[in-house]
Amino acid sequence: MKYRTKLTLLCVSCLFVFIVSFFIGRYGIDFPTVLKILADRFVRLVTFGKLGLGQTWTAAQQSIVVNIRLPRIAASALVGAALATAGAAYQGMFRNPMVSPDILGASTGAGFGAALAILLGFSYSGITTMSFVFGMAAVLLAWLVSKSSRIQTTIAMVLAGVMVSSLFSAGTSFVKLVADTQSQLPAITYWLMGSLSSVKTADLHFALIPILIGLVPLFLLRWRINLLTVSEAEARSMGIETGRLRLLVIICATLMTSASVSISGMIGWVGLAIPHFCRLIFGQDYRRLIPCSALMGATFLMLVDNISRTITTAEIPLGILTAFIGAPVFLYLIITGGSARND
C-alpha cells in the first residue's frame, strides 16, 4: 500500500474514533444530536460566537457533549499524540529504540516537579514550569549516566532511566509525606493521578499551548531527526552540527511530556509502543514517523479511554490498559535487540 493511502486510512480512523467516542458513556445520545451539537460548537468557534445552529437539543445533552465528553476526548487525543511523538523523538535522538518518556524518567521527573511546586505554593504556570524543569533534569541525568557508563549505551540508558525514575518517585513520596494533608496532599494526589475523567476545558487550554510549542518544531524539523540516528562524525561530514538539533529535540519532547502529565497524570507505554507500531507500518523515515505517531497516538489513547470507561462499571485507570499493550512490545524489543522488523 502506498504511504498516502495508509496515511489517509489513519486520518479517517482517527476521525472515526473521535466521533464514535461521543456516544460512549452512561447517558445515551443519538447520532444526529451529537453531530448537531458539535457542528454548532464548530460554527461558533469559527465565527467567534456570532453564528450558531438553532438549538434542537436539551441543555443536559449540550452539557454532556460539550462540557464532559468533548474535553475528555480532546484531552486523550492530545495526550496520546504528545506522548507518542515525544517517544518517537526520544528514540531517534538517543539512537535507542527502547526509550520513551516514561522509561527515560521524564514523566516521573515532571510529576516530582509538579508535586514540589504545589508544596511550595506555586501558581498554575509555576507548577507547569517546575514540571518541565524536572522532566528535563530527569532526561539529562539519564543521558549523562548512560554516556559515561561502560555498559552498552542502549541498555545503560534504559537502566539509568529506571533508576532516575525511581529516584524521582521517591522524591514525590517524600513531598507527599511532608505536604499539608488538608490542602496540598489532595492537590498533589489529584495532579499525579490525573485521570482523564476529571479533565475540564480550562485544563485543556493550559496543556494545549506547551504541547503545540513542542510539536510544531518537531514536525517542521522531522526529516532532520533522521540525521541524529547516524554517528556524530557522519552527521558532521554531511554538514550539520547535531548538538543544537539534539538539544532542541530533547526540549520539545520533554515539554510535551510534562504538559501531558499535567492533564492526565503518568500514562506509561504509549510513547514506546506507538512509535514502534508506526515504524512497522510506515517505515523508519521521520518525515512519516512524526505525523503518523501523533495521529496513531491520538487514536490509540481515545480508543483505550473508551475501553477504560465502558469495560467495567468502575473506571479502569488508563495506565493498566496501556501496560497490557506496551509491556509486550518492550519484551519483544528486548528479544529482537530493539529492531522492529521491516524491509
Add this chain to the structure above:
Amino acid sequence: MIEARNLCFSYGSGSVLSGISFSADSGSLIAVLGPNGVGKTTFFRCLLGFLKPSSGSVLINGKDVGQYSKKELAHEIAYIPQSYNPVFNHTVLDCVLMGLTASLSTFEQPGPEHEKKALQCLQMLGIEKLAHRGSMKISGGERQLMLIARALVQDAKVLIMDEPTSSLDYGNSFMVMKCISDLRDRGYTILFSSHNPDQGLRWADRVLALRDGRILADGPAEKSLSGNVLKELYGIDVSVNNVSTRDGQYTVCIPLGGKNAQDV
C-alpha cells in the same frame, strides 16, 4: 584538489602527525597504508576538518579547511565510515537522502527531484534495486556502496574512506574497490586507508605510507612499496613479486618468515 602543508597534530603531549605534506589532484585514487595506531584516522580527521591541526594546514581548492562553513565543506569533501551500524532499519534510499543535508535549508525536506538524484547515485554504483530495502537487511558490501552513494549525493569531489573493505569478504572487497576505482575515472579524488598493501598495488594510483606520524613513502604503488618499505611499515619480511595473469601483469606481496620461524 586537496593539499596538506606540513600538517602536525598532537593529542596533549603525544604527537600523532608530524610534518605531513602532500597534495592530490582530481581523478586520483590514493591508498594510505600504515600499521595500526600510526595516525591514519587522525590524518583523515584533519583532512575532513573534524580536528584542527596543531600546526600546518589543509587546503581544499586553495582555501583552508577551517575557513569553510560546515555546509560549504560538505560540498567539497565527504566521509565514508568504516562501517555503518544502523540502529533503525531505514531504507537504503532514506539513508542516501541524508547526504543532501547540506543542500537543504533547515526546515526543507527532500522532494521527488532529490529522490531522483539519490536513485541516480545508486544506479551509478549498480545498486538501484536496493533502494527500498532496509539498510539492516543488505550485505556488508552493499551497505558500503550505500554509504558511497550517500557521499556522491552530497556532491563532494573529494571522498575520504576509512578502511572501506575492512569488514568485507574477498568478493565484496573486490566489488567495492572496483566501484571506487570507477569513481576515480569519473574525476573524484579518493583517499582510502587499508591494512592490505595488495589493495594499494592492485587499485591505487599512488600510495602514501605512514610510519611514526611521518610519510615514509609517497608515489606509485609499484615504486613505493619495496620490500624494505614494507619491512619498515609492518615489521615483517615481504617479497614483492610480479605475476602475469590473463588481465596482464600485477604486483603482489607475499609475507615471508613462516618457514624460518619453524626451523628456529
